[in-house]
Structures are given as C-alpha cells and as structure tokens.
Amino acid sequence: MLRLLLLLTTLASLPVLAADPGDVPTRHALALYGEPALDEGFDHFPHADPDAPIGGTLARAAIGSSFDSTNPYIVQGTPAAGLGNVYDTLLTSNPNEPFTMYGLLASGIRLDPQRHWVEFDLNPKARFHDGTPVTAEDVVFSFETLTEHGQPLYGAYYAGVKDVHAVDEDTVHFDLTDSESRELPLILGQLPVLPAHYWRERDFTQPTQDALLGSGPYRIAEVDPGHRIVYERVDDYWGRDLPVNRGRHNIGRLVFDYYRDASVAMEAFKAGNLDMRTGSSARNWATGYDFPAVKAGFVKRLEIPDGQPAGMQAYVMNLRRDKFQDVRLREALNLAFDFEWLNKNLFYGAYQRTHSYFDNSEMAAEGLPSDAELALLEPHRDALPERVFDSPLPIDMPEEPRARLQRAHELLTEAGYTYRDGQLITPEGEPLRLEVLLHDSRFERVVHPLLRNLKRLGIQGKIRVVDVSQYLNRRGNFDFDIIVGSFPQSANPGNEQREFWGSKYANAPQSSNLIGLESPVIDDLVERLIAADTRAELDTAAQALDRVLRWGFYVIPQWHLPATRVAFWDKFGWKEPFPEYGLDLDAWWIDPQRAAEVEARQSGG
Incomplete structure (x- = not known):
C-alpha cells in the first residue's frame, strides 16, 4: 500500500504533458464554454441574408477635427475611423453567441486539451489585396510586431503566449504559458494579420496616411485628412463565400465624414449628407427627430436590445x-x-x-459576498476594508440630495479637510x-x-x-x-x-x-x-x-441603456431577429428601390 501511495504521489507531481498536434482533432470553431452553436458546414450566420443585394453607399460621421494615421495599431497618431474593415483576423465571432470564434483566415484549429498550445491552419485561398498569399510567417510577424511595437493592449491581451512559430507555410503554432486562461486561444483568433512583405521596408511605429495593404472585405479608396476617409468593397475579396461572410459586407462604399461637433453632424444627417447615426444622446433621441423627413417616413429609428453587460x-x-x-x-x-x-x-x-x-449580467455583485466570493476575498482580508466583507454594496446611498451632501461633508471632515472662506481646504492646507x-x-x-x-x-x-x-x-x-x-x-x-x-x-x-x-x-x-x-x-x-x-x-x-439607438434614412435592409449579443451592421444592405426613393426626396424630386 505504501508503495502504491508513493507511486500515486509521484505521478500527481509530474507535469501534465501537452498532446502531440497530430493526435488532436481539427475544429472549425472554438467556444469558451460548451460547444459552438453552428456545426461544421453551416452555410451562413442566422442573422445574415446570403441573397442580400450588393452595392450602394453608407455615409456616417466621425467626430473630431481630423486624423493623421491610417495605422490603428500603434501608440502614435490619431487613427482614422473604420480601419478595422481593411484587415482580416484568424477567427471571427458570431454575435448570436456569448463568445464563440469561427474560422476566417484560419480554416482549422487544433487546441491542446490542457491548453498548452494552439495551432491554426490558414485557408490556402487567403490573399492580401495585392494577390500575395497570407502565410504563417505573416501571422508570426503580426504577433511579434503588435506585441512589441503596438498599443499596450496587445501586450496585455497576449501576455500568456510563450512562443509563436510557423510549422509550415499554412500552419502557425502558439505555445502558451498561461494554460489556465480559457480565453487565450480564442482571443489569439482576434489577431489582425498584417502583410510582412508590405511592412518590410516601412516603419511600423510611425503614423502614415498611406492606403495600407490588408486582406479584409474593404480597402482604403480615399484618404482626405480633415474631411473624410472612404473604403470600397473588394469585389474579388478572397473570403466573400466563407460561411462567416456570406450575406455580410454587402455595402459598396463606407464613408466616414469628419465633423468637429456632433451637433453639426446632426444637421448633416437631417440634410441627407449622412445616412446613419448610432448612439444619439437622450435629448437628441427625444427631441431631435421632428424634422419633415421623419414625419414623411423617410427617416427611421430603432432601439435594438443589447444582451451584453452594460460595462x-x-x-x-x-x-x-x-x-x-x-x-x-x-x-x-x-x-x-x-x-x-x-x-x-x-x-x-x-x-x-x-x-x-x-x-x-449575472457577473454583477449583489448584497453580501457569497461563500464562493469569500473564498477569493479572504486571503486579502488584511488589505481590504472590512465593509467589503460585512456591508451591502454602496447602491442605496441616501437618495435625497441634502442627505447625500451631508454625508459627503462628514466624510471630508473625517478625512481632515477644513473650510476657509467657504472653500474646502486639503489636509496640506491648499484649496481643493x-x-x-x-x-x-x-x-x-x-x-x-x-x-x-x-x-x-x-x-x-x-x-x-x-x-x-x-x-x-x-x-x-x-x-x-x-x-x-x-x-x-x-x-x-x-x-x-x-x-x-x-x-x-x-x-x-x-x-x-x-x-x-x-x-x-x-x-x-x-x-x-x-x-x-x-x-x-x-x-x-x-x-x-x-x-x-x-x-x-x-x-x-x-x-x-441596454440597447443601441440607430437612426437612418430608410434605404437599408436587414434580417430579423437581430443577433443577441451585438449589432452587426455588416449584415445590413442597401435596398436599391428604397435608396432611389430616398435620393429623390433628398434632391427635392
């Protein structure tokens, strides 16, 4: 019995060995928990219409004086709006699922059961807009460039990656130190893939206004700092017939016009110079849509429920x-x-x-800590205030304004603040x-x-x-x-x-x-x-x-607001029901007949 116990103890202490990639099945998608909702071989996302018409223009406002860069991934510069349309990622999400990633540039995924590594097989049809194939070396270049020279979020996002290398031209392998993170293999799929050959003679860290090369459904067609940036649909886009894209990216041109002030942008929308507005303020939503085009039915408004946490x-x-x-x-x-x-x-x-x-969401804390929460909090008891453990959350503060300010005054006095000539004085003797x-x-x-x-x-x-x-x-x-x-x-x-x-x-x-x-x-x-x-x-x-x-x-x-507000000139089509976890405007399209009627109205015809 003693020998058996010693053997079991020794085995338990040995590291768990990663599986050999050849022994791991190739998947079409990864779900954070459970299995993907859509089986391999699905035709299109349920909220997309594969028979949607192609073409037309969607003009939206970008608020700000201008932009000075078409590179959205670096610390320096102010990037233009809409640049994500230019770049494909390894995987893409289905907004009808909480967090499931399906193949985009990657046609297959292998994940070690212990999450020590993940491999992606690139679709052999994947091409950049200049016709150059997307290879595993491009993925390695993108990962190293973004984590070393990109915005800090990439270093944070991918901190659990130990190594990345190309197995062959179409297979890229990531070794993971953070094998406890269920999310890491999925968010590696969100990596935008940049063309290594394009950047070889360019400085990635410096802002540029060039029409940068990508592999996505749109390319940059016009760069006019201070005024607009325009994207055009790539007619020979390599991925247009993939299940994740079928019925999406239908609009021919995406225009982002720059306005210094949102109120001016609203006037441009009323005049028909902009086609759509999202996220309007409560006041605008309640009072700003009484102009003639709304009354005549040419401008519509929707509040689309959003199943995501409010943040x-x-x-x-x-x-x-x-x-x-x-x-x-x-x-x-x-x-x-x-x-x-x-x-x-x-x-x-x-x-x-x-x-x-x-x-x-169910992730919001309520009342007193549960036993499961306490198990996480107790090791830090000495570093946390006692009320974290024994007091209800600070939701029900005094609602009457006078009582709130009285309580605030008591806290400030307790903290050593004093008053001089009606001004609050810090404990150091300076006005706050x-x-x-x-x-x-x-x-x-x-x-x-x-x-x-x-x-x-x-x-x-x-x-x-x-x-x-x-x-x-x-x-x-x-x-x-x-x-x-x-x-x-x-x-x-x-x-x-x-x-x-x-x-x-x-x-x-x-x-x-x-x-x-x-x-x-x-x-x-x-x-x-x-x-x-x-x-x-x-x-x-x-x-x-x-x-x-x-x-x-x-x-x-x-x-x-647990919804997204969208106001638009009534030339768009979409399929209902809307996806549960996010608005997907890429699945909308322009109805040619309604667009002609709207254009006639705007031109006074």
Whole structure:
C-alpha cells in the first residue's frame, strides 16, 4: 500500500504533458464554454441574408477635427475611423453567441486539451489585396510586431503566449504559458494579420496616411485628412463565400465624414449628407427627430436590445494625482453626483443608473459576498476594508440630495479637510481644485450639475474642453484630474481585464488603466477571473472583482441603456431577429428601390 501511495504521489507531481498536434482533432470553431452553436458546414450566420443585394453607399460621421494615421495599431497618431474593415483576423465571432470564434483566415484549429498550445491552419485561398498569399510567417510577424511595437493592449491581451512559430507555410503554432486562461486561444483568433512583405521596408511605429495593404472585405479608396476617409468593397475579396461572410459586407462604399461637433453632424444627417447615426444622446433621441423627413417616413429609428453587460461609463478619477489617494474623498465625490436629477431633467428618463462594472449580467455583485466570493476575498482580508466583507454594496446611498451632501461633508471632515472662506481646504492646507477634461462641448451641460454640488461642498471645479487630438494626447499620457471614461464588458470578460485594472499598465502610455490602479488584490482577482474553468467560477471571480472595485470608489458611475439607438434614412435592409449579443451592421444592405426613393426626396424630386 505504501508503495502504491508513493507511486500515486509521484505521478500527481509530474507535469501534465501537452498532446502531440497530430493526435488532436481539427475544429472549425472554438467556444469558451460548451460547444459552438453552428456545426461544421453551416452555410451562413442566422442573422445574415446570403441573397442580400450588393452595392450602394453608407455615409456616417466621425467626430473630431481630423486624423493623421491610417495605422490603428500603434501608440502614435490619431487613427482614422473604420480601419478595422481593411484587415482580416484568424477567427471571427458570431454575435448570436456569448463568445464563440469561427474560422476566417484560419480554416482549422487544433487546441491542446490542457491548453498548452494552439495551432491554426490558414485557408490556402487567403490573399492580401495585392494577390500575395497570407502565410504563417505573416501571422508570426503580426504577433511579434503588435506585441512589441503596438498599443499596450496587445501586450496585455497576449501576455500568456510563450512562443509563436510557423510549422509550415499554412500552419502557425502558439505555445502558451498561461494554460489556465480559457480565453487565450480564442482571443489569439482576434489577431489582425498584417502583410510582412508590405511592412518590410516601412516603419511600423510611425503614423502614415498611406492606403495600407490588408486582406479584409474593404480597402482604403480615399484618404482626405480633415474631411473624410472612404473604403470600397473588394469585389474579388478572397473570403466573400466563407460561411462567416456570406450575406455580410454587402455595402459598396463606407464613408466616414469628419465633423468637429456632433451637433453639426446632426444637421448633416437631417440634410441627407449622412445616412446613419448610432448612439444619439437622450435629448437628441427625444427631441431631435421632428424634422419633415421623419414625419414623411423617410427617416427611421430603432432601439435594438443589447444582451451584453452594460460595462462602466463613469467620471474616472486619476489616482496618479495625490489628491485622490484618500478613499473618503472619492466616496464624497460619488455622493455629490445626482443621477436622478439628471435623468429627469436632461435625459427624459431614458437611462438606468450604472452601479456595477458588469451591470445587466449575472457577473454583477449583489448584497453580501457569497461563500464562493469569500473564498477569493479572504486571503486579502488584511488589505481590504472590512465593509467589503460585512456591508451591502454602496447602491442605496441616501437618495435625497441634502442627505447625500451631508454625508459627503462628514466624510471630508473625517478625512481632515477644513473650510476657509467657504472653500474646502486639503489636509496640506491648499484649496481643493478639480478639473474635468472633455472633448465634446455638449457634455458640459451634464457636468455642470456635478460641479454645482461640488461647489456646495466647497470644492472648486471647472471644465476644460480641448480638441480631440489634444484630448487623446492628454488621455494617453494620463494628464487629467477627472475624465469621462468607459470600460466596456463582454459576456465573457478575460485578458482585457489586465489592461483595465492591472498594475503593469498603470503607467503604460495609451493603456486602458485610466484610473492608475496598482493593487496586488485586484491583480490577483483579475488572474482568477482569467483562469476560471467554468461559467460559475467566472461569474464568482467577476463578482469579487466588481465588489472590490466598487468599494474603492475609483470612479463615479454614470448611466447606461441596454440597447443601441440607430437612426437612418430608410434605404437599408436587414434580417430579423437581430443577433443577441451585438449589432452587426455588416449584415445590413442597401435596398436599391428604397435608396432611389430616398435620393429623390433628398434632391427635392
């Protein structure tokens, strides 16, 4: 018996060996949990119409003074809108599933059962727009270039990759150090593949305005900085008959016209110079669509339900500034925000208050921690405030404004703030001044009520509106007190959480860690989330992370709408029902007859 126990102990301590690629079946798709909804051999996505007409133009607005780069993957420069249409990825998602990736450039996938490696077989038909085949070497070049010279998100996203190499011309192999991450093999499929031969004599790190070479369904047709960028459908696109593309990418030209101000863009839409608007403000949605074309039925509006978590849009406080180090100040600032007044007086009651970083999902923390959450939180008890463990979440703060400001005043006094001539004085003896950085003047009316409440607390607040280029530069270098930021979430959060909250990215220029978080506790919870092996484990890890973030009061949560607003001139067609987990405009098309009627209306005919 002793020998048997020793043998079992020895076997248990041995590393799990990776499978040989030759012994692993080739798949057409990967699902994060369970099996793909669509079997191998499916004809098209259910929400796409393979018989949709081809052609026409979709003109949309890009808000900002201009762009100075057609390379969207680097730190420098302001990239043009719509560049993702130029590049294919190894895999692509089905918006009818929470997180399943189907073959695009890759025609086959082999995943080690222990997730120590993943291999992709490239479709032998895959071509760049100049006719050059897409090879495994292009994939290796793309991975190395993006993780070494691209935006920080690529380093965060693919941190669990140990090595990548070409097995042969059509097969690329990734060795994974982070074998606990169920998501990593899938997000490797999101890698945009760049042409190595094109970049061999070019500097990838520098902004350019060239019509860069890709392999996707559209190519750059016109670059006019300060005015527009235009993409044209690639008629001989290599992947047009793939199941993931059939019935998609139907529109002939995609135009992004640049406008400095969203209100001017709205006027351009009314005049028929733009075909579609998405994400309109509550005020515009409620009052801005009473012009004649709407009344005559030529302009339509839809609110399309969105099954994704709402994510977090918020006033983000910059922890790199000493003034925000005390959690009591941050909580007081939260108390000064009166969502109910805003929603009633400015938003026409259209929005829901955001509380959680994962609102509109089962990943949002509720009430007291569950036993499963406590198992993740207990090892960090000494580093967390006691209320994380024994207090309900800070959802039901005093709703009456006076009570909220009274509680804020108590917190500030407790933190050592005093008053002098009606001004709040920091413990260091200086007046407390806060600046909210914006790039859109329309948002000033939303910020002013917060500043009024801050003034009642003796805090000197002001708004700084800068142009988009300066805004992006200051945001990328974390040169702000408070900024309106967003942390979008999917139904299956994973590696991107490292860049949102991870210590490694707190001071990495252009990273998404806008708060400047450097917390070993949060780092650990992020890794627990990424390593979750079941849906229940993922939900629990997200809830624990959500709970710690919310009790830190790092942001002032704003609001959300569990739907996407789309206004458009009535020349488009689509297939219903809409996909559950995201709006897929690539599956829309232009109806020639309705387009002719709309054009006649716009020209006065």
